[in-house]
Amino acid sequence: MIFILSTGADPTNAINELAKKKKKQVRSISMGQGQEPAARKLVQQGMLQGSWVLLQNCHLGLKMMNELEGTLLNKRANEPEEVLDEFRLWISAEPHPKFPIGLLQMSIKVTNEAPAGVRAGLKGSYAWLTQDHLDAITGTSQLTWRTMLFALCFMHTVVQERRKFGPLGFNIPYEFSQADLSACVQFIQNHITDVDGKKRPVDWPTVNYMVCEVQYGGKITDDFDRRLFNTYGQAWLAPRVMEGGFEFFKGYKVPQGADIEVYRKYIETLPLVDNPELFGLHSNADLVFRTAQTITVLSTILDISPKDSGGGSGESREDVVLRMVDELEGKLPPDYKGEETKAGIKALGATKPLNICLQQEIDRLQKVISLVRKTLINLKLAIAGTIVMSADLAAAVDALFLARVPPMWVKVSQLEMPTMGVWFGNIVGRAEQLTGWLKGGRPNSFWLTGLFNPQGFLTANRQEVCRKHSKEGWALDDVVNLTKVVNMEKEEVRKGPDEGVYIYGLFLDGCRWDKPGNKLADSFPKVPFAPLPVLLVTGQLQSERKLDAYSYSAPCYTNKTRRGLNFIVAVDLRSEEPPNKWILRGVCLLCSKD
Secondary structure (H helix, E strand, O other), X not given: OEEEEEEOOOOHHHHHHXXXXXXXXXXXXXXXXXXXXHHHHHHHHHHHHOOEEEEEOHHHOHHHHHHHHHHHHHHHHHOHHHOOOOOEEEEEEOOOOOOOHHHHHOOEEEEEOOOOOHHHHHHHHHHHOOHHHHOOOOHHHHHHHHHHHHHXXXXXXXXXXXXXXHHHOOOOOOOOOHHHHHHHHHHHHHHHHHHHHOOOOOOHHHHHHXXXXXXXXXXXXXXXHXXXXXXXXXXXXXXXXHOOOOEEEOOEEOOOOOOHHHHHHHHHOOOOOOOHHHXXXXXXXXXXXXXXXXXXXXXXXXXXXXXXXXXXXXXOHHHHHHHHHHHHHHHOOOOOOHHHHHHHHHHHOOOOHHHHHHHHHHHHHHHHHHHHHHHHHHHHHHHHOOOOOOHHHHHHHHHHHOOOOOHHHHHHHOOOOOOHHHHHHHHHHHHHHHHHHHHHOOOOOEEHHHOOOHHHHHHHHHHHHHHHOHHHOOOXXXXXXXXXXXXXXXXXXXXXXXXXXEEEOOEEEOOEEEOOOOEEEOOOOOOOEEEOOOEEEEEEEHHHOOOOOOOEEEEEEOOXXXXXXXXXXXXXXOOOOOXXXXXXXXXXXXXXXX
């Protein structure tokens, strides 16, 4: 019998416990480069001896999985007597599009996910913890140990549950497992034992560093996610948790007692549904979570819906696509001609950094326009039967019928938009900005969303600032971005700044901008995204950089997928509240809210 587990948590402990009850031995190996021979040997031994075999991380050994599918089928058909009935094969893997379908069909699928909800998560942690854990520390430090243990379990549950909010929770959904919690429990126990023997108080900075930077932080690859996790550590792994009346959130306190049943009974009294504010998020976060769930369900329904035309009297699938092709052709911007573009750039000043950026943006946009135009022409011919319907054209027909962006357009443009209308409108807007810049001169303000390489644009801006201060000896490596919200809208900008650039089109995710107060403020209910007024971006020497005590450094991304090359720059925004509030809210700037 074969079991395939989609790993959301480490399955090893659960399988070992089950094997003990069945009085079976489990032999395991983690797949990866060079592990195939050892894995084959384990499987063969398991078949002959009737033992249990666990192959972990099999998404790293897909070639072996294809081979294993054939082996199991041959054994079942030709040599059934060589496979003992007691044999069990466990396979743990992350979801992968190239995982063998046949192996999935002949297996029992199990998803090993962390419990949903803070109550369920704490319940799971205190089902693993025993009375021996609570009694591991005695004497005057016993209360400190039990309080820290509950705080650690609470934080572990919160960071696991926060993942459901998507990018608003963590930029990257990390798999924090029971093993991470176990390692931290052991460290805190050793630390308290050590400081208790030396008659010293708990070294909270050391505890924070080991838990947030070493144990859990070893999995965190994004700097802003690390900042978020450290904020939780500073809030809940701190002396304040020892104070009487401390609450993580209203209604969530640290229970006191020597018996583990006291903690388990208290956990049962916690709410089944968690308020997003428990995680430090705004109440709008729940709206974002529910919306994402709905979109996923509807997208799945569209993906599995029949693609053939029905027998009704309405428009056929091909008619719908042809009508869209005609509309797109009529709105597609004209091609940029090489000689005219060069002449326009030369008139603006070919050696100026921002004009070099303009040339690069036009070249990139022209590739997109050429591909779109070519695809639209070929679609008409393919639907008419004049040319062969290639795989790319078939994918384009499917996408356009569902009002989605064809995959080859996404690949060339590197723009991930939810619908065809949003994507095409973005392309048209980019062409309008670049054409206006080329023919009418440098604009007073720039639409940052309309640039393929916004990072390069801001670097070019810093270069221009450095050239203006060349007599003062400014070097590019010593200059950082200086940002300031000027509380103007695009239409109000009559003249560009003397130094730097004005940019517009950014949205705040997780909060809003209070124009009268010139500061960050809480979002309005049911309004998750709020526009940011025009932003001045210039440069200053790193040595002269000074920030307000409550200034919040907000990361700016090209879209809602907050990772990798989507990051543009960190923008300093004025606040009258501690930055930790906005860190827990997951506040950032987005070039596009779609």
